[in-house]
Amino acid sequence: MTPLFTVSGLRIAIRRDLDERVVVDGVDLEVGAGETLALVGESASGKSLIALGSLDLLSPGARVVGGTTLFEGTALQGLAGDDWRRLVGMGIGVLFQDxxxxxxxxxxxGAQSGEVLDEHTELTDEEIQSRVLEALGEVGLSKRRHFLAFSHEVSRGQAQRMMLAAALLAAPRLLIADEPLSGLDITVARAVLDLIDDLRAKRGMGMLLVTHDLAIVAAVADRVAVVYSGMIVEQAPVGVLYRRPRHPYMSGLLGSVPGLVRGRLRPIRGEAPDIFEVAAGCPFAPRCDHVVERCRTERPALRVVGESMVACHRAEELELAGVG
Structure with a gap:
């Protein structure tokens, strides 16, 4: 079966002052129809760069310099502006972090929510307003009050529900959610997460979920891609990855989460590198307890090890701790 969404060879460069460097170099990923793929990793690891870069929605200072994105078999690169907006606006819903x-x-x-239908359909203003009001009710908001609200008049949780309603108006087949629970307290976050996952399942959408929260991933993801310093270091079905991580970074992430690991936590030593400082070898080598000289000089490529794809020179020989 052809994947719903395919990213091949994605390369992203970041500019600082007069210096520009490629910080994401050759990332590949796929999302199937009805599937949830989670991109996980520490803050500033490059997760959001990859997700938003796949749609060329990067902030100033970052740009896509290579790669191809296919949605339902159509390449997004090279589409004229109107065609790109129609394909992305109607086929892909996006939840932004802010x-x-x-x-x-x-x-x-409410008026902003209906813009995608105004631009890409023949619906009347009354029909669009009716669709928006229906969507607001579906995400648990007061229809009239929130339709007429300005962004400064709602809470962060309500704003995220509004964004979800807007994203789903055109009945997209894919949802890209970039840290959708950022800044929400735990109770509100759980309610928003359940809402997103319930609506995704009901509509049969695929989802690319960007998050640093491994408990969330365990609850909703089918597969996981682990991102470190702009590269995918491991990818596997969620159950396989949690029980039998093949990369020391993923094992370290699992060991750092209260409630997932039994007994004492196993935090990763050191700090995540600046993604702009590109390492010659494996970017995780300075923090890895299993490092050998080859790790410092040769960047590992993703390859099949067991049921996983992993970028680690020692993946076959290491027995790493998981959870569950």
């Missing part, structure tokens, strides 16, 4: 800042503060949120 649930408040993503909205124009000078316009009511």
């Amino acid at each position: 649930a408040i800042g993503a909205w124009d503060p000078l316009d009511i949120m």
